[in-house]
Amino acid sequence: MASSDLDERFARTLHHRNARLAAGDPLAPPIVPTSTYWLPGDPAGEYQYGRWANPTWAALEGALGELEDAEVVTLPSGMAAIAAVFYATLKQGDRVLLPSDGYYTTRALAEKFLVPLGVRFDTCATAEVERAPLQGYRLVWVETPSNPGLDVADIAAVARRAHAVGALVVVDNTTMTPLGQRPLELGADLVVSADTKGVAGHSDVLFGHVAARDASLIAQARDWRRHAGCIPGPFEAWLVHRGLETLELRFERMCGNAEALAARLADHPRVQRVAYPGLAAHPAHALARRQMRRFGALIGLTLPDRDAAERFIGGCRFVRPATSFGGVHTSAERRARWGDAVPEGFIRLSVGCEPQEALWADLKAALDHL
Numbered sequence: 001m002a003s004s005d006l007d008e009r010f011a012r013t014l015h016h017r018n019a020r021l022a023a024g025d026p027l028a029p030p031i032v033p034t035s036t037y038w039l040p041g042d043p044a045g046e047y048q049y050g051r052w053a054n055p056t057w058a059a060l061e062g063a064l065g066e067l068e069d070a071e072v073v074t075l076p077s078g079m080a081a082i083a084a085v086f087y088a089t090l091k092q093g094d095r096v097l098l099p100s101d102g103y104y105t106t107r108a109l110a111e112k113f114l115v116p117l118g119v120r121f122d123t124c125a126t127a128e129v130e131r132a133p134l135q136g137y138r139l140v141w142v143e144t145p146s147n148p149g150l151d152v153a154d155i156a157a158v159a160r161r162a163h164a165v166g167a168l169v170v171v172d173n174t175t176m177t178p179l180g181q182r183p184l185e186l187g188a189d190l191v192v193s194a195d196t197k198g199v200a201g202h203s204d205v206l207f208g209h210v211a212a213r214d215a216s217l218i219a220q221a222r223d224w225r226r227h228a229g230c231i232p233g234p235f236e237a238w239l240v241h242r243g244l245e246t247l248e249l250r251f252e253r254m255c256g257n258a259e260a261l262a263a264r265l266a267d268h269p270r271v272q273r274v275a276y277p278g279l280a281a282h283p284a285h286a287l288a289r290r291q292m293r294r295f296g297a298l299i300g301l302t303l304p305d306r307d308a309a310e311r312f313i314g315g316c317r318f319v320r321p322a323t324s325f326g327g328v329h330t331s332a333e334r335r336a337r338w339g340d341a342v343p344e345g346f347i348r349l350s351v352g353c354e355p356q357e358a359l360w361a362d363l364k365a366a367l368d369h370l
């Protein structure tokens, strides 16, 4: 999608409620905490019971749907969105290909709850999936850039090859948001997003969504939500709607910061390695330029060892030691503490919206003191 088209789409996202508003209506979407609706006689209308529909979810789905240019189902967390896709698309005997280096809990969910139901899965590294044999899979799962290694997969190439053998392609677009990467336009069938991260952006809510252009796929995900009861709260939906309104500003700032910092970090003598798709040294830099609109706000940073990494994180004033990413505040963590297959000194740095020079001065001082 051309930049001007995406600008138009984000402007429409901001104004998506206008056409439905009448004089005196609140401009902000109302938070509607209700389990039941006024429902005399034969059931009719959109709002009948709180597990099936809620006006605050609908407001957020309207905004996200405008941004994704697709139908959207909101869920109470990123993992709930991933579970919705699994349960909406898979049956006994199906096989799934998952990234070996992607978000760990996606694989854990498959291992603990899909395998006992007769769904098998294999894993493949993100950088290899465009060449992997795809015959026999019902779902091919892509996470790009992968979390935390930031390897990049060619979504269009995977979609072409998967569709040729009758598989569906799902992209976990959490690290990029719909502003940074457009998987549905590249041929993916479904997108999942942990809106907990950049979309909500303020580290104060867990949330997720599924997007698809195929009406039957999205209907299945919605039906799963309704029957499983895995529904978002109206307060949380409202927070995400509010966060989404500044996504474009925050994302531009965070990516601009990350692009500048990645290059400077790569030049610092205490840093062994920087993984960032925006650097020419990244093995998939050319693909990243083609496929992504920006290079994202995550930087993989390798320091000599565990001690140096912990001292670096502890030595920064403007870096919060925390897991998760995509928030207004810069945060960092050593991923080996969770058992990820990365060196002990590997840090996932989530670059925030702080003024760039103040942030760089802080990171540099902490590195200089190691």
Ligand SMILES: *Cc1c(COP(=O)(O)O)cnc(C)c1O
Residues within 6 Å of the ligand: 077, 078, 079, 080, 103, 143, 147, 172, 174, 175, 194, 195, 196, 197, 206, 207, 208
């Ligand atoms: C955080 C994350 C998830 C899970 O989201 P939750 O809201 O924590 O359930 C899924 N995929 C990716 C890539 C993530 O980073």
